[in-house]
Amino acid sequence: MSDTITPRAQNYAMPAEWAPHDGCWMIWPERPDNWRLGAKPAQAAFAAVAGAIARFEPVTMLVSARQFANARAMLPAAVRVVEASSNDAWARDTGATFLLNPAGDLAGVDWMFNAWGGLGHGLYFPWDLDDQIAAKMLEIEKAKRFRAPKVLEGGAIHVDGAGTVLVTESCLLDQNRNSGATRAEMETLLRDYLGVEKIVWLGAGVPHDETGGHVDNLACFVRPGLVLLSWCDDPSDPHYQISRDAESRLRAAGLAVEHIPMPTPMFLTDAEAAGIDHSPTGMNRAAGERLAASYVNFYAANSAIIAPCFDVPTDSEAHSVLQRLFPDRQVVMVPAREILLGGGNIHCITQQQPRKARE
Amino acid sequence: MSDTITPRAQNYAMPAEWAPHDGCWMIWPERPDNWRLGAKPAQAAFAAVAGAIARFEPVTMLVSARQFANARAMLPAAVRVVEASSNDAWARDTGATFLLNPAGDLAGVDWMFNAWGGLGHGLYFPWDLDDQIAAKMLEIEKAKRFRAPKVLEGGAIHVDGAGTVLVTESCLLDQNRNSGATRAEMETLLRDYLGVEKIVWLGAGVPHDETGGHVDNLACFVRPGLVLLSWCDDPSDPHYQISRDAESRLRAAGLAVEHIPMPTPMFLTDAEAAGIDHSPTGMNRAAGERLAASYVNFYAANSAIIAPCFDVPTDSEAHSVLQRLFPDRQVVMVPAREILLGGGNIHCITQQQPRKARE
Numbered sequence: 001m002s003d004t005i006t007p008r009a010q011n012y013a014m015p016a017e018w019a020p021h022d023g024c025w026m027i028w029p030e031r032p033d034n035w036r037l038g039a040k041p042a043q044a045a046f047a048a049v050a051g052a053i054a055r056f057e058p059v060t061m062l063v064s065a066r067q068f069a070n071a072r073a074m075l076p077a078a079v080r081v082v083e084a085s086s087n088d089a090w091a092r093d094t095g096a097t098f099l100l101n102p103a104g105d106l107a108g109v110d111w112m113f114n115a116w117g118g119l120g121h122g123l124y125f126p127w128d129l130d131d132q133i134a135a136k137m138l139e140i141e142k143a144k145r146f147r148a149p150k151v152l153e154g155g156a157i158h159v160d161g162a163g164t165v166l167v168t169e170s171c172l173l174d175q176n177r178n179s180g181a182t183r184a185e186m187e188t189l190l191r192d193y194l195g196v197e198k199i200v201w202l203g204a205g206v207p208h209d210e211t212g213g214h215v216d217n218l219a220c221f222v223r224p225g226l227v228l229l230s231w232c233d234d235p236s237d238p239h240y241q242i243s244r245d246a247e248s249r250l251r252a253a254g255l256a257v258e259h260i261p262m263p264t265p266m267f268l269t270d271a272e273a274a275g276i277d278h279s280p281t282g283m284n285r286a287a288g289e290r291l292a293a294s295y296v297n298f299y300a301a302n303s304a305i306i307a308p309c310f311d312v313p314t315d316s317e318a319h320s321v322l323q324r325l326f327p328d329r330q331v332v333m334v335p336a337r338e339i340l341l342g343g344g345n346i347h348c349i350t351q352q353q354p355r356k357a358r359e
Numbered sequence: 360m361s362d363t364i365t366p367r368a369q370n371y372a373m374p375a376e377w378a379p380h381d382g383c384w385m386i387w388p389e390r391p392d393n394w395r396l397g398a399k400p401a402q403a404a405f406a407a408v409a410g411a412i413a414r415f416e417p418v419t420m421l422v423s424a425r426q427f428a429n430a431r432a433m434l435p436a437a438v439r440v441v442e443a444s445s446n447d448a449w450a451r452d453t454g455a456t457f458l459l460n461p462a463g464d465l466a467g468v469d470w471m472f473n474a475w476g477g478l479g480h481g482l483y484f485p486w487d488l489d490d491q492i493a494a495k496m497l498e499i500e501k502a503k504r505f506r507a508p509k510v511l512e513g514g515a516i517h518v519d520g521a522g523t524v525l526v527t528e529s530c531l532l533d534q535n536r537n538s539g540a541t542r543a544e545m546e547t548l549l550r551d552y553l554g555v556e557k558i559v560w561l562g563a564g565v566p567h568d569e570t571g572g573h574v575d576n577l578a579c580f581v582r583p584g585l586v587l588l589s590w591c592d593d594p595s596d597p598h599y600q601i602s603r604d605a606e607s608r609l610r611a612a613g614l615a616v617e618h619i620p621m622p623t624p625m626f627l628t629d630a631e632a633a634g635i636d637h638s639p640t641g642m643n644r645a646a647g648e649r650l651a652a653s654y655v656n657f658y659a660a661n662s663a664i665i666a667p668c669f670d671v672p673t674d675s676e677a678h679s680v681l682q683r684l685f686p687d688r689q690v691v692m693v694p695a696r697e698i699l700l701g702g703g704n705i706h707c708i709t710q711q712q713p714r715k716a717r718e
Contacts, residue, residue, distance in 0.1 A: 058501075065444035068491060072498075081498050083443050085424035132427060139431075139440050140499065142417075 006192035007146050012099035012107050013195025016161030016221065017300045020355040022106075023058035024301065025137060026050055027349070028071045029089035030064060033282030034124075034342050036275030045338040046089070047074045049299075049306060049346055052332050054078045056301040060140075062086065062133065082140065087115070087130040090344060092216065093153035095351035096134040098143070099195065104357025107144035109193045110134035111152040116211045117176035118151075123210055123343070125281045141353070150189050151177040155214035155348050157190070162224040163197040165190050170204045170213035200253045202246045206230060206262070207238040209292040210283075210343045217294045217345070219246060222258065222325050230294040231259035260321045263293040264312035272341055283343065291337075297345035298322065300352070305329050308336030308345045365551035366505050371458035371466050372554025375520030375580065376659040379714040381465075382417035383660065384455075384496060385409055386708070387430045388448035389423060392641030393483075393701050395634030404697040405448070406433045408658075408665060408705055411691050413437045415660040419499075421445065421492065441499065446474070446489040449703060451575065452512035454710035455493035457502070458554065463716025466503035468552045469493035470511040475570045476535035477510075482569055482702070484640045500712070509548050510536040514573035514707055516549070521583040522556040524549050529563045529572035559612040561605045565589060565621070566597040568651040569642075569702045576653045576704070578605060581617065581684050589653040590618035619680045622652040623671035631700055642702065656704035657681070659711070664688050667695030667704045 007013065026046060029035045035042040050059045054076055062084035063071040072081045086094065093116070096108030113131040115122035138145040158166040171177070172186045187199050205213020219229045227250050232239035239262055250257050273287035295318040298307035305326050309315040315333065322331045339345050366372065385405060388394045394401040409418045413435055421443035422430040431440045445453065452475070455467030472490040474481035497504040517525040530536070531545045546558050564572020578588045586609050591598035598621055609616050632646035654677040657666035664685050668674040674692065681690045698704050 065488060065491075068495070072494075080501055082441075083495055085442060129424060132424075135431075136427070136442055142439055 005146070007099050007107065007109065008192045008195050011101045012146075014097055014099050014159045014161070015354040016159060017352055018223070019161055021057050021302050022353045022355045023060060024053050024299070025091045025095050025351040025353065026059060026061050027084070027086050027089040027091045027094070027133070028061055028063040028067055029342060030067055031088055031282065032277040033279035033284075034088060034276070036272055036341060041338040042342055043071070043074060045334070045336060046349060048334050049336075049339070049349065050079050051076045052306050052334050053299065053301050053350065056304040062091070062136075084133060084136050085129045086133055087124060087127050089342070090155070090348050091133070091351040092155045092344075092348045093211075094130040094133040095154060096137045096143075096145070097154050097157075097194070098351075098353050099146075100354050100356060105144070106141060106354070106356040107146060108134060108138045109146050109148050110138065111148045111154070112150060113153065114151050114177065116153065117174070121176040123283055146193065148189065148193050150181065150186075152189065153211065153214065154351060155211060155216040155344070157194065158215050158220050159194055159196060160221040160224040164200060164224065165194055165196040165198070166200050166202060166215045166219060166221070166227065168202045168205050168213045168215050168218065171211065171215070174212050176212070200250065200255065202249050204242050204245070206242065206292050206294050208290045214348075216347045217292060217297050218242075219250070220296050226256045226258065228258045228260055228296055228321075228325060230262050230296050232262045237265070258321070258325060260295045261314045261317055263295060263310050263314045263318070266291045266293055266310060266312065266337070266340070268341065291340050292343070293340050294345065295322070297347040299346050299350040300329070303329055305331045306346055307331060307333050308339065309333035310337050310340070311335065364505070366458050366466065366468065367551045367554050370460045371505075373456055373458050373518045373520070374713045375518060376711055377582070378520055380416050380661050380711045381714045382419060382712050383412050383658070384450045384710040384712065385418060385420050386443070386445050386448040386450045386453070386492065387420055387422040387426055388701060389426055390447055390641065391636040392638035392643075393447060393635070395631055395700060400697040401701055402430070402433060404693070404695060405708060407693050408695075408698070408708065409438050410435045411665050411693050412658065412660050412709070415663040421450070421495075443492060443495050444488045445492055446483060446486050448701070449514070449707050450492070450710040451514045451707045452570075453489040453492040454513060455496045455502075455504075456513050456516075456553070457710075457712050458505075459713050459715060464503070465500060465713070465715040466505060467493060467497045468505050468507050469497065470507045470513070471509060472512065473510050473536065475512065476533070480535040482642055505552060507548065507552050509540065509545075511548065512570065512573065513710060514570060514575040514703070516553065517574050517579050518553055518555060519580040519583040523559060523583065524553055524555040524557070525559050525561060525574045525578060525580070525586065527561045527564050527572045527574050527577065530570065530574070533571050535571070559609065559614065561608050563601050563604070565601065565651050565653050567649045573707075575706045576651060576656050578609070579655045585615045585617065587617045587619055587655055587680075587684060589621045589655050591621045596624070617680070617684060619654045620673045620676055622654060622669050622673050622677070625650045625652055625669060625671065625696070625699070627700065650699050651702070652699055653704065654681070656706040658705050658709040659688070662688055664690045665705055666690060666692050667698065668692035669696050669699070670694065
């Protein structure tokens with residue numbers, strides 16, 4: 001394929017998440033080897049997130065044929081329910097990364113997907129249906145599709161809409177995604193498919209992040225020039241060093257940094273672990289595992305911030321930080337432990353569709 | 360449920376098929392116990408129909424997850440491909456019957472569906488996915504859904520958009536759809552859900568029609584007051600009497616009638632029958648069966664008539680009749696024997712979505 005068919009060559013770029021949306025995409029959780037108790041608690045949590053977002057913008061929930069009737073019954077009427085098969089429920093990572101050009105036309109990147117690491121280190125097999133999700137979203141929206149030549153997930157990037165992207169070395173340079181790919185090649189990919197100019201490399205993601213360290217669980221832009229970072233003040237916690245390293249890299253890149261506390265450490269309980277199916281091709285979570293929680297894993301909806309809370313002491317400070325940094329948006333916290341148990345959070349299960357020019 | 364939530368109560372009615380469309384819906388054929396040779400010849404025929412319609416209006420093809428990649432590859436780029444599970448491929452019968460109100464808002468009827476006759480006389484089991492198709496279409500289009508309280512198929516009705524509907528007694532009064540339902544109750548259903556005033560009852564459909572005699576294989580409106588009837592001049596053919604009975608009923612209802620010849624009789628060949636899977640729950644077609652062919656089983660697209668041809672002597676006269684009756688539309692004939700082998704034709708596999716008011 002020629003370079004001339006990259007998004008960059010056609011003047012497409014990824015808008016910031018806080019730019020106006022036409023809506024939000026989610027995928028209904030279902031697999032019982034990731035979501036405990038037949039995914040019923042997770043479904044309730046996803047429905048609550050969808051309902052919270054739907055107060056501010058249209059939501060489309062992609063659902064398998066098996067779960068179609070149940071999802072339709074559990075979701076608010078305002079949520080559009082559309083059939084789509086998937087291997088799991090991470091719209092951030094398997095969904096299209098939407099783009100706009102200066103005329104306001106909608107397009108999207110369909111990244112290659114290998115379940116965060118392929119046969120050796122990925123989280124499940126197969127992932128063929130997940131790899132079709134982006135194309136299916138773009139078909140439904142009749143939007144131009146750019147199939148990327150490399151593996152990447154939407155959670156591995158955060159753009160400011162003004163030419164800069166945040167990524168982590170632990171994800172983008174891990175050979176479990178794109179064997180043999182160099183830093184320079186990954187930078188070319190980001191420039192060509194996101195329309196960015198500047199790449200800011202952080203190091204590792206938050207501890208125990210199963211994705212290898214997605215940036216969207218560690219830090220995000222508040223606006224161009226300002227980054228919100230999940231912060232740890234406990235020197236005995238592995239995130240202490242990670243968050244300091246991230247801050248120094250961000251400042252070295254000329255970015256201002258705000259802190260949001262990492263949530264009080266949480267762990268998978270015996271009872272929770274007992275509700276997860278055993279599987280030769282799935283996650284096989286064990287009781288006692290630390291959960292990779294972060295308050296930056298929120299979704300910026302039109303006029304709102306939909307953020308996770310966990311019924312832990314740090315929730316209220318997190319709410320205050322978000323409300324202070326987004327004074328024009330309503331901060332809505334949704335109980336998200338059941339999402340966290342599956343390996344991600346609200347940003348991971350959502351995908352914004354930017355507002356295109358009306359026809 | 361209260362009568363006040365019928366389409367009629369909210370000023371919705373079904374437009375005529377020749378009214379402007381926003382597009383057309385189809386379903387990809389797949390089941391090998393209905394479509395010979397693993398449905399590959401039928402898929403090629405459906406793709407040709409989709410391509411012909413797509414020259415005149417947008418087409419959405421609903422496709423199972425299994426066939427998604429294949430359908431995407433076989434269909435023209437202009438055709439939108441959207442995942443939806445189904446039991447078979449009859450968008451006319453399982454799809455939503457779209458409605459408009461005077462403000463131009465889109466809605467749709469989601470008829471109950473029982474595979475043209477239920478457990479006793481239906482064509483296959485199960486039909487649960489087919490019964491979800493209409494709801495899925497309406498979700499995708501974010502259109503209001505009216506779930507009807509009775510079984511009906513879109514092929515069992517033809518409206519003129521001016522208050523009159525054509526139906527057949529052989530379908531609507533057959534107790535295999537709505538056990539115990541009276542003629543008066545079916546008329547109430549049609550008035551409430553299609554927004555019509557006058558019901559014109561024909562008798563039987565064309566011979567060997569597996570639906571029990573859908574009107575859309577027998578006759579259709581050309582415009583209000585004028586009906587096109589599939590006609591037979593051979594007194595030894597069972598359609599001779601059927602077409603005469605239909606004509607007399609139409610004239611008695613004050614309608615003018617034009618004739619279109621029925622196609623030269625065609626039969627399922629040994630080779631064709633040998634390509635169909637045996638199945639305990641499917642059609643189990645046998646070589647030598649007469650095929651229920653009709654030229655009125657066409658689709659009225661924006662500015663075009665997409666009609667079946669069969670490579671038989673009657674094709675050219677049928678083309679002439681259609682072009683004479685629709686002088687402002689381009690008549691495009693598509694080879695349709697492979698569709699006919701599955702039990703229907705172009706009208707049966709299409710569903711128009713009328714043009715709604717722009718937002």
